[in-house]
Amino acid sequence: MSEPLIGVTTYLDRARWGVWDMEAALLPAPYPRLVRESGGLAVLLPPDRPAVAATVVARLDGLVVAGGADVEPVRYGAEPDPRTGPPARARDSWELALIDAALAAGIPLLGICRGMQLLNVALGGTLVQHLDGHVEAVGVIGRHKVEPVPGTRYASLVPETAEVPTYHHQAVDRLGAGLAASAHAEDGTVEAVELAAPAWALGVQWHPEMGEDTRVMRGLVQAAAARGRT
Template identity: 75%
Template sequence: MSKPLIGISTYLEPATWGVWDMPAALLPAGYPRLVQAAGGLAAMVPPDAPPCAEDVVARLDGLVIAGGADVEPVRYGAEPDPRTGPPARERDAWELALIGAALASGTPLLGICRGMQLLNVAHGGTLVQHLDGHTGGRGVIGRHAVRPVPGTRYASAVPEETGVPTYHHQAADRIGDGLVVSAYAADGTPEALELPGEHWVLGVQWHPEMGEDPRVMRALVAAAALGRAPLRERQLQT
């Protein structure tokens, strides 16, 4: 059986390489490397118009919403805190459309850092706009322990308390409708959210692509492979 195709959202940023200085669709290399190490095929998904999200997700076996800029507070009905970063409105709209398409189609979905926060907002949740102690300093990945909640999807993939690479100053506040917290930091910060039920949906607040533990991504790839098998059977029969 061929490997499942895992799409990873990217973002447009000014970039310089060689003789070029122009906008580029960027993604830290840790994301595709982690997908590949977990047994999947990685596909970078550049920003597009939100109505295109359904067609994009239909071509994928699984989807990762990558980390990055703060979600604009208007998305969850809040005024911006002075410490909240500048809005990335087009990215917010595109990635929320991707999340909506994945949820509607049952496509396995993993949100990483910002991706988990967007998952919460997509379900009507809110965010804490600033907290301390979850980075190693400006531009430096920190590390802290995460404790799984027994009986959750996350705990089935990573059953023990473990140290994770972390870099965020925002977090889930009011948990979105239907979501449950499946891991906590020692200070009580929700570190993983998931949607119970048949469809594989998980968000983690840390950055597994910056660490050495592939288990969360392996779980996504495994779910994507399971969903791919019936599709391949139908294609072979037609």
Template identity: 70%
Template sequence: MSGRPLIGVSTYWETGTRWGVWELDAALLPTGYPLLVRRAGGLVAMLPPDDPAHAAAAVARLDGLVIAGGPDVDPARYGAPRSPRTGPPATERDAWELALIEAALASGTPLLGICRGMQLLNIALGGTLVQHLDGHTADVAGVFGRHPVVPVPGTRYAAAVPEETVVPTSHHQAVDRLGEGLVASAHSADGTVEAVELPAARWVLGVQWHPEMAEDLRVMRALVRAASDG
């Protein structure tokens, strides 16, 4: 293909958002995501929640897909009772983003899951989550923490980022049982799975941290390169 590949990025869906003198519902995406895609060589298309029946048609128009971070996934999606420390459900996002992931997997569209997006990828393939763990957020609300992650040699992630790196992180849930076909491709010092990938697929990767909050473009560049190669 010629030109920049079109990368779809899922969005938040917020009610009662203040816009100047207006208070309106809004589809939101922190600017770090489109800036990261642009800097890595892609064009951005925002994908706010929609009818899951339209997910395959949306993905068919894309060269690559990013499932963005956000609120906790409803534990009902992976057959678990709700922990008191799990946040309120984002029903529309869960349904839409799971449908986008399933469409990308079915079509071979390169896919990157970021934080919540990695967790949804795991759930889409039959995996489960730990509903609370400590030490992966900053002590101050609204601030990203930082910690090192170590790649697993021989993985797709290690091919893109072969060395230990310090990454921006803000999550209190994590992968528990891996979904079918997924392998862990990075870990933190406490053993938490920090990246997963699907070796049998064309290009599918999930990272538990937030590359849109860092200067390292290598993960997004790998997605954009895979989207361009299509």
């Protein structure tokens, strides 16, 4: 049995390498490394036309929506807070289309940080645009504890209180349709959300790719492999 193919979203930004200085499709290397360490094959998905999202998803066994820029508040009917970052409209449109396609096709889905927030927004939820205490310093990954909700998919993967790598200033406010909170920080912030079975859709607010624990990503990869065997 070959390793399941896991698509990971990327973003467009200006970058410099060698003699070049131009727009590039970027993704921090820890994302595909974590997919590989968890038993999957990673393929990078640069922003594209939303109309082709279903075609792309149909070729995947699983989907990871990566972290990054704040979701534009208009997506959930809010005015932007002064502390909300600049919009990434093309990326929002593309990733929302990927999420919709994955949910419609039953493709296992993992949202990481922004990806969890976008999953919530895709299902009609809203976001807290700013909270303190979840960023240690600019450009520095912090750590804090998260507590699983018993009986959830997340708790089946990580049953104990875990210290996780974190870097975010936004969070889930009102949950989207069908989503349940499956982990919380000590201050009550929702740290993981999921859809009920038989769907396999999980979002985590932290950055598992920046830590050593592969259990969340391994859960996605195993779900993708199981789906491929049916």
